[in-house]
Amino acid sequence: MRISLQRIARRHPFLFWALLILFAYIAYKTSGFEDFIAADSFDDFRWPPYVDVKQKIRDNPPSYEAITRITGVKLAENSPKIYCSQYQLEGPTLRIFVKSSFSNFEARLMIRSTWGSDAKRAGAEVIFVTGLPVSTQVISFKEPWPANDMRNIESLRKLWQEGDEKRDLLIGNFVDSYRNNTRKFVLSLAAAAGLLSNCEATDFALFLDDDYLLNVPLLVSLIRSLNKDDPLYSGWKFDSSPFRMFWNKHAVPLEVYPFDRYPEYISAGAVLLSSNTIHKFAAAIPFVRLYLMDDIYAGILAYSIAVSPKHDPRFEFWARNIEKDEWQGIIAAHGYPPAQLDRTYKTHLKLA
Template identity: 30%
Template structure:
C-alpha cells in the first residue's frame, strides 16, 4: 500500500512538472508588466534620433539593426519623379507562382481605377540558387518585371526580414506614394474600397494633409499629422506553450503583453509612416514575427495603430452584398477563388 501511494505521488508530481513546463507556467508567472515597464532595445527614446535621420543629419546614436542583405533584382515600377496614389507590396514565397498570377489578373492590375496611379511589386527571398524554382522565378522576373528578390533564406521566421527589406526598398527607390499597402499573397484585396477609405473618409489622412506633414519634424502624431498605420488591430499576449510555433521565451520578450499591433495579412501605412518605420527599425532590435515587430516599432515611435473593421483577419464568408465594403480578407490561397470573387464584384 505504501509503495502504491509513493508511486501515485511520483506520477502526480511528474504530471505537474510536465504541465508546468509544457504550458510555460513559469514564463507566465515571471513575465514583466507591459503597462509598468515596457522597454525594448534600444532602451532609449528613438524619436529624436529618427528625426535626425529624416532631417538628413548624422544620427547621434549608432543603428543596431542593419539587415546585411542585398536586392538581387530591381524594377522600373517607380520613379522619384512620379507621384503615386498607392503602392502595393505583396509578400510572396518563391514557389507561389499561381498566387502571383492570380493577383496580376485581379487586384494587381495597375490601371483599373480611373484617375489613380497604383503600382504593384512582389517581394521574395531565396532558396537554392540552382533549383528549378529559382529558374522559374528568373523567367517570371524577366517576363513581368514586378519581383524584387532579396538574398535571405525565405522562411516563416524570416518574415520580418522580408517586411523590413521591403520598407528599405520603398524608402530608397519609391518614396513618392501617398499610401503603401502591405499584403500577403493569400489575401483578397479591393483597391477601390481601400482608396475610398483613404481619400474619402474624413477619419483618415487626406493626400494634402500627408503632403503638408512631410515638413513636420514631429514623430508623435495621429492621422491628422499624416501618420496612418491601419488594419486589423490586435491586443494580445505572448504564447508561452512549449509546443506552439508562436512560442516566445522570456529571454526573447519578457513582458506579459504585446504592444497593439496590426495583423500582417494586410495593412496600410501613409507616406510618412513608411519612412518612420524604416528609419525607426534601424534603432529597434529585430523580432521574428513581423506584425509584432512593427507593433514594437510603432510603440517606440509613438504611432498608434488604427483599427479598421474592413480589414478581415479571418476569412469573411463571401456574398456579393457582404463584400461591398471589404478592403481585405484572409483565406484566398486558391487563385481561382480569388479570381471568381474579384470578377463577380467587378463585373460592371
C-alpha cells in the same frame, strides 16, 4: 495486465505521489506555464538596443545603408531589376507590397490577372516581395551545385525569369520562410520610403499577404480622403499576449520576449501606412531590434515612436464567406487561395 492507479496508490503511496509530483513538475517546466506566470509587466516595456527612438529618428533620416548594416536585410545580389516609379494616379500615390513565398507563382499570376489589373488601371503599383529558396547571398547559376540542390536552383531560375519579365519582384537576400517575414516587411519599407534605386517614395503603402482579395476602388477612395503627412498605421488591430505554451507554433520563450503582452499592432495580412509613418518606421528600424513576427515588430516600431494603431474593420482578418453585397464596405479580406480568389473576384469585384 492493466495496472490500476488506485492499486498503486494504495500499495505504494510514496511511489505514487513521487511519480505524480514528477509528472506535474515536468508538465509545468515544458508547457510554458512557468514563462506565462514569470513574464514582466508590459508597463516596464523596453526594447533593444534601449535607446530613445523618437530622438534618434529626429537626428537620423531613413537610410538604406543604415538598415542593411544593422539588420543585414537587402536585395539579393544579381536579382532582377525592379521599376516602381511609374505612377499614374491623380492625387496621392499608392504602392501595394504583396508578401509572397518564392514558390507561390500561381498566387502572383492570379493577383496580376484579377485585382492587380484593377490596381494598374487605377494607377497604383503592385510589388511582390519574396526571399530565396536557398541560403546564399550571392546567386550564380554558373557555379556547380550538389544534386540535392537542383530543385532549389530550378526554383531560382523560375523566380529570376519571372522577375525579368514582370519587373515587379523585390527579392531579399534571406531564405524565404515564415520567420523571415519581418525581413520582407523591412525590405518593403525601404522601397516605400524611396531608399532603393528605381523606387520613388510613395504617399501611401498597403502591405498585403498573397491570399488576400483586394477591393481596389474602395482602397483608392480611402487614400484620397487621407493626408499623407498625418501618421497612419491602420488595419485590423490586435491587443494580445505572447503564446507561451510550447505546443503552439507561435510560442515565444521569455528570453525572446519577456513581457506579458505585446504593444497594440495591426495584423500583418493587411497594413496601410501613410508617407509620414513609412518614413518614421524606416528611420526607426536601425534602432529597434528585429522581432520574429512581422506584425509584432511593426507594433514595436509604432510604440517606440508613439504612433497609435488604428482599427479599420474594412480590412477583414477572419477568413469567412463574404457575400457580394458586403464587398461594398470591405477593402481587403483574408483566406483566398488562387482558384477561390479568381472565382470570387469574377463574381463579386470584377470591374467593367
